[in-house]
Amino acid sequence: MVNQRSQSSITNSESFTNAPVLSVQGLGRKIQNQWLWQNLNFELLPGERVAVVGASGCGKSQLLRMIASLDPIQAGYIFFQGKSIDAYYTPNYRSQVVYLHQRPALWEGTVEDNLQQVYRLAAHRHQVYKRELILNYLQLLHKPADFLQRPVSAISGGESQIVAFLRALQLSPLVLLLDEPTASLDVATANCLEALVAAWQKEDIQRAYLWTSHDSAQLQRITHRQINLESNE
Template sequence: MSSPLLSAAQIGRKIEHHWIWQHLDFELFPGERLAIIGPSGVGKSLLLRAIAGLDALQAGQLTFHGQPLSGFSMPEYRAQVIYLHQRPALLEGTVVFNLQQVYQLAIHHPKAYNQEQILEYLWPLGRQLEFLHHSVNNLSGGEAQIVACLRALQLSPQVLLLDEPTASMDESTAQQIEVLVNQWQQEDSSRCCIWTSHNVKQLQRVTDRSLTLTRKPQ
């Protein structure tokens, strides 16, 4: 069996003096699609943020390719483990401007914007070249999430963290996001994704197994 791409050993997160979760262990292997499930307020988003290196842990250790996160620079790590928020922040301007600007970050050199790749992602979604020239101010919430997803996927991360990415979308647009992520993962069998969603049927479609978080007693 292959080695885990990402693993957690006895990790814990607390706010003030209250543990949200602790003694948490899991492993994510190449090609896996993992769901994080549990009731609202149990800390699913906090777990994704910790995995992304956005929030500090108060206990335990995360490792990536067998190395503690402390062994990576955060830009280096976040280029490989990308967090997709349910309310993405886009820059003023067009869709293509948002897709191109990420390559201005030093960590993504010498990668470059590849319009052909983007069009291949857009085609199954029923969108063409003209979509790239739309102003982000005129996009629906679902379209803005598609842009954020494209912006992440074009960077070829190894792990994609999807935090309620289709919340408040209609079913058709939500399934377009699912198609997009699935297409990205099929390009490289080692790529992984971790989903949170309140839509149980969606999680059954897009993930292979689950990690359940339970509410800690006060």
């Protein structure tokens, strides 16, 4: 069985006093009738940058997928902005609580086609493509504007991950669930994506994220608190 522990290293100058963006209560996850963890409880407050850590196989990805409403809740409850996630239309919820991992799936066409395609989905038809925002993000990533015209069939794995990040962040989500998103990237690209997430968060003080990584140095740079999934055995 796995329990949950939180260790905080928030400095005195950082204050998170608003209501939680996300709240997890009594959450449980099992695989083949064996519980990975039970009675998991924590809150994600506005502006927080939180690492989810633990040994391989302890269920970090499963936790993020459950919060993203990609896997069913087997025990317990998840609340987003004070309401059960079951109360939300799932596509709308997933546009505000976005799961990103290291193997993105892209549509055929150019990079910009991929970014614009999102707005053809029913859940996002009320929004408009923000090219200026994307160009600002590309500057942070040290990418030229003509990157948007490149076919996705001709870009690298790291560039595919950049497209996935841009596609998600353009929707202005409130929470990012980052599941080893830079694990297969070179250091320069990983650093650029860290900067991109930091820029996204600075745009709105309510935004927060959970990040898993086997790179402890990365987690020290980009998070200020940890949620530890630990085995009792």
